[in-house]
Amino acid sequence: MTAEPREHGAPDAALLTPSLRRRLACFLYEGVLLFGVVMIAGYLYGSLTQQRNALAGRHGLQAFIFLALAVYFVWFWSHGGQTVAMKTWHIRLVRADGGPVSQGRALCRYVLSWLWFVPALLALWITGQHSLGAIFGSMIAGVIAYALLAYLHPQRQYWHDAVCGTRLVHSAPAR
Numbered sequence: 001m002t003a004e005p006r007e008h009g010a011p012d013a014a015l016l017t018p019s020l021r022r023r024l025a026c027f028l029y030e031g032v033l034l035f036g037v038v039m040i041a042g043y044l045y046g047s048l049t050q051q052r053n054a055l056a057g058r059h060g061l062q063a064f065i066f067l068a069l070a071v072y073f074v075w076f077w078s079h080g081g082q083t084v085a086m087k088t089w090h091i092r093l094v095r096a097d098g099g100p101v102s103q104g105r106a107l108c109r110y111v112l113s114w115l116w117f118v119p120a121l122l123a124l125w126i127t128g129q130h131s132l133g134a135i136f137g138s139m140i141a142g143v144i145a146y147a148l149l150a151y152l153h154p155q156r157q158y159w160h161d162a163v164c165g166t167r168l169v170h171s172a173p174a175r
Contacts, residue, residue, distance in 0.1 A: 006062040010019055015098065015169060016170040017092050017155055017156045017157065017167070017168065017169060017170070018089070018167060018168060018169070018170050019081075020147060020148075020150055020151075020156065021090065021119070022089055022091065023055075023089075023147075023150075023168060024132065024147055025089060025092050026085050026086055026088070026089035027143075027147075029083075029084075029085040029088060029089065030083060030085035033084055033085055034069065034072075037068060038065055038069075038071065040068075040070075041064060041065050041068035042065065043063060044064075044068075045060070045061050046061075048072075049156075054155065060146055069110070070107065070110050073106065073107040073110045073113075074103055074107050074110055075107035075108075077093050077101050077109065077110075078100075078101055078102060078103040078106045080092075080103075081093040081094055081100060081101055081171075084131075084172075087171075088105055090170060090171045090172065090173055091168050091169070091171055092165075092168070092169050092170075092171035093106075093140060093166055093168055093169075094110070094166065094167060095165055095166055096165045096166065096167055098169075099163070101166055105164055105165060108163075108164045109160060109161065109164040109166055112158050112160035112163055112164060113134055115146065115159065115160050116142065116146050117139065117142060117143075119146070120138040120139045120140050120141065120142030120143075120144070121138075121142075122139050125141075146158075146159075155167065
C-alpha cells in the first residue's frame with residue numbers, strides 16, 4: 001500500500017510502515033517497561049491472595065499477570081493506539097484502514113501477539129529444556145524468526161496484525 005500525497009506533495013507519514021529494526025527496538029523497550037507492570041501485578045496478586053511462597057499458586061499468578069498485561073495493552077491500543085514505548089519510537093497501532101482500534105480488536109491482537117513466544121515455548125516444553133540459557137536462546141530465536149516473517153507480508157506487517165485487521169504505522173511527533 002503506498003502512501004497518499006499530502007498538500008505539499010510529501011507522503012503521509014501516518015500510512016508508512018516503520019522499519020523492522022525500529023519495531024524490534026520498540027518491542028525491546030516495551031519489555032523493559034513491562035517489568036514494572038509485572039512487578040506491580042505480582043505484588044498486587046501476592047497481597048490479595050496472601051501468597052507466601054512464589055511457587056504456591058504459580059498458575060494463578062501467571063493468569064493474573066496475563067490479564068494485567070491484557071488490560072495494559074488493550075487500554076493503550078484502544079485509547080490512542082500507542083503504549084509508552086510506542087510513543088517513544090513514534091509507532092501507532094491503527095485498523096488496516098487507518099482508523100482507531102476498538103477494544104475488541106485490541107484484545108484479539110493481544111491474544112494473537114503471543115504467537116511471538118508460542119513456538120519457542122513449545123520447543124522448550126517438547127525438549128524438556130529448563131536451563132536459563134536454553135530458555136533465553138530459544139526465546140530470542142523465536143522472536144527473531146517471527147519478526148522476519150513480516151517480510152512475507154505485502155505491507156511488512158506482523159501476521160497477528162494481518163489476522164486482526166490492524167497495522168503498525170509511523171506516528172509523527174506533535175510539533
